Amino acid sequence: MQHRIPIDQIGPRGEAMAAAVQACVHCGFCLPTCPTYRTDGQEMDSPRGRITLMKEVLQGDLSLEQAKPHLDACLGCLSCETACPSGVQYRDLISPFRAWANAKSPKPRLQRLWHRLLLATLPFPNRFEFVARLGAPFKWLAPLLPNKLAAPLDLLPSSLPKTEVLDEKYSPTAPPRGRVALLAGCAQQILAPGINLAAIRLLKAVGYEVSLPPEQGCCGAMAWHLGEDSSAVKMARQNVDAFSAQSYDAIITTAAGCGSAMHEYPLILAGTDRHEQALALVGKMQDVCQFLAAKSDLTFNATAQPMNVTVQDACHLLHGQKVSRELRSLLHRIPGVTIVESAEADMCCGSAGTYNLDHPHRAALIGQEKARHLTNAGAQLVVTGNIGCLMQLRAHLRDRLPVLHIVEFLAQHLSDTHK
C-alpha cells in the first residue's frame, strides 16, 4: 500500500515506527490480552485498532483529535507485544507517536498543566518528598475530592518512611568479584527507601561492589510515556553519561518501569550523538532479579512458618524486559515458601506509570479486579518488582494482603552464611 506520507521518514524514529506498523498483520491475537479492550470491547481501544489509528494519523488520513482519546487510554503495558505472533514492537510506535503528536498539536490546557506538575515533582526526590509529606496527612480528604485530585492522595501511604541518603559506593566484606552500578529511582527513594537498601545488601552478599553514580537522575519513563520528548531526551542523555563514565559488569534497576524505559534509550536518543552510547548501555542493563537469579551461591534461610507467596508480574518486567521466571526461581530458593499463582497474573494492575494519576477511574477498576484475583490466590504475601505496582496494589488491597518488593522479602531471608 502506498503511504501518502512515508512513516519511515518522520524523523529519526520513523523507521522503527514504520516497522511496527508494517509488521502488524491484523490477526487480532493481541485483543484478548489488552486490558482496555477487555474493559470496553471496542476495536479502537485494542492494540490492533490503535496501530491502525496511528498509521492513519501519521499518513494524514485521519485527524489526531479523532484518534487521541483511544491512544491516551492505552496503558503502555506491552501485553500486546508478548501476545503478538508477528513480533510487532508496539513500544516503538506508541511513545514516539505521542511525542510526535505532542509536537504537532499541544495538549489541552488542563492536561498540559497537570503533566507539567507531575514532571516538576515526581522525577525530583526532594520536591516529591516535600509534596508527599504535605499530602499524606490529608488522605482522609480523598473521598471528597474529584477523581483526579483524589488519586494521588489515595496512592500515598498514610505515613511516609524515614528516608536515607545513599552512599556513592558499597563494598562487600571480601574482595569484590565485580562491580555494578545501581539506578536509585525517584519516587521509590521516598515511598519505599528499603528497596534500594535491600538490593544493595543482596548484591553485596553475592560479592559485588555497588556504585550509585551521583550524576544519575530520573530514568525519563514518565516524560517518555507522556510524550514530553525534550524532557525524556534530556533525562536519557544524563543517565547515559552518568552510567557510561566508568566500566561496570552490569547496570542494575529495581523498578520495572525504569528498566524498561532505559532499554528504550536507543529509540529515545535516535538521531543524537548519544545513540551509540545508549546501545552499549542497554547491553549492560539488568533487572536486579535477573542478575541475582544467575548467582547460584545466593542462599536463604527458611521462613519461620511455611508460607504461600504470589508474584504480581510488573508489565514492564514481564512484557517490557521478559523477566518473570527469575523472580520465581529466587523465591523457590527460600525454604518454606510455596509459590501460588493468581488468576490473570500476567494482566496489568492499572498502575502503568502515571496512568493511575491520569486515568484514575479506569485504573481503579483494573486495580480492584487485580486485588480480587490476588486475594483469591490463597497467598499470605504478594511480591512484585516495581514501585508503581507496589503502591497501586497496596492502595487496592488495603489491609487484605501485605505487598513487598521482592528484594525486600529476599533480603529478610538472606542466609546467615552471607553475613
Ligand code: SF4
Ligand atoms: S497480534 Fe500482532 S499482528 Fe496480530 S493484530 Fe495484534 S499487533 Fe497486529
Ligand code: SF4
Ligand atoms: S500497551 Fe497494553 S493497553 Fe496499550 S494496546 Fe497494548 S495491551 Fe492494550
